[in-house]
Amino acid sequence: MTAYILRRLIATIPVMIVVALFVFFLLHLTPGDPAAVIAGDDASPAEIEGIRRKLGLDRPVWEQFGVYIWNLLHGDLGTSIFSNLPVMTLVKQRLEPSLVLAVATLVVAVAFAIPMGVVAAWKADTTIDRVVMGFSVLGFAVPVFLVGYLLIYVFAIQLRWLPVQGYRPLSEGIVGTLRSIALPAFALGMAYMALIARITRASMLEVLSEDYIRTAHAKGVATRSVLLRHALKNAAVPIVTVIGIGLALLISGVVITETVFNIPGLGRLTVDAILKRDYPIIQGLIILFAGAKVLVNLLIDISYTFFDPRIRQ
């Protein structure tokens, strides 16, 4: 088990090295003078020169790369061009709303999707099944901003049940936070829910046709117990995999959802950085998000050992 985890852990190192290389050379391989591109169209030569010096672009490439990697290893993601604050400081300020949103979305999606998939598989080829399948096809096609604005329109503007936009930090009370995060979590969770429901149904259908399920039914185990204890646990590996794959989908969605709902998280930090062409921030966020994704995949790999003891060997 320890050897398995260790092997997985080591396998993440080359991935992160490639990410770091990619992010670094992106700036250097793009055509034209990177300093001029970042400075924008109406920058004076002095401004361009300033940016060049600030980013260290006037030094040899190998030296830049050495400094960059050295800093990364020390947790330094670079410095914002415009605010002059370390990217890490900016990230820390914006971390809470994004984390709360991600966790809320994960909880909402899993809580709705797994029962939906289980029931659809149990009642296969009935109306309930078709409704769930229809939802899972539709949920995947509707863009997150359309769901977001529809939810705002219905639940905030028409019904006035929830706030239109904005975020209440946890320090001002959890009720306010939950109210402010409810609509964004559902908007972001829609595609995710569709994905998980679909895989849950497919995986359950496969397991439900196994002999041991028939045996369990035959010896008089309650349906509920057959579905949850016998079937769902054995159907779990593909479901957990897809929950992980979906988390990656979530990261892209976070940027858009935070813009729709005006949530001051990492997504807004990204968008503000785009508008100002603050490249070090974008660079730092890519490394951070990629790291998060690699970490999630690692946790998923480790969770397999819990669902399927054969993998431990």
Add this chain to the structure above:
Amino acid sequence: MASTTAGLPVTTTRPRSNAVWTWVRRNKTIVGGSLILLALLAIALLAPWLAGDPLQFEPTNRLKRPSDQFWFGTDQFGRDVYSRVIYGTRISLIIGFSVAVVATFIGLVIGVLCGFYKAVDAVMMRVMDGMMAIPAILLAIALITLMKASLMIVVIAIAIPEIPRVARLVRSVVLSVRSRPYIEAAISSGTRNGRIMVRHILPNTVAPLIVQATYVCASAILTEAGLSFLGAGTPPEIPSWGNVISLGRTFFQIAPWIIFFPGILLAITVLAINLVGDGLRDSLDPRISRRM
């Protein structure tokens, strides 16, 4: 079909038309999705006849509700949202199609080489793993920020993050085909690698690639809309759906139609492409279809 028993020619056409109908009935999703796509293609091609000038400013008509004159209302510059959405169909279809072609082609080349040469495989798959760890939208944003925004750059920026998925798919097909006896026979009879790849391996990748290409197309259209919505996509003077929606953001509470109409068309387009993809996957690979 009253005289079916009479002449010979009629009896020969009957089974054929039945076969067509059986196919249509078995592949409802492909037919339904394709019909919607054809309609969208017609809208894109006939845009100049279906709609007015999408760029015309009319300050007196700012933020008008949907009406007989402006079917989808107007935006904050008094531009007709209907015209802009109709012209936006062009941009979305062009981007979806171009990204699918570019990503599939490059992914195919990388995938075949990786499946065939171990040395290429070791290096390229690490690169692909790294690229897959970067969220697609962030990678596209970084590329667009560093280059001057144009339709071509948007296509490239959206295509690059899609390549690893295609490459991995092709690689897995190539690896499974490579160990088959007929490939060994070809190698032992001295067939050159290039010929084996083109004649014996490529045909096996076609079916899964077509399915993958439809998904790449759908995801590209969504990504373009997302990027433009964030202000990092298609140049703002081009009326793409994402750009229309992006402008509607500020006036959402008083003019929700600016967002809803392009949003709904976007959803219909993506839905239609996904339906075609799901249908193709089911009919090309029955093994997967049972699992999904």
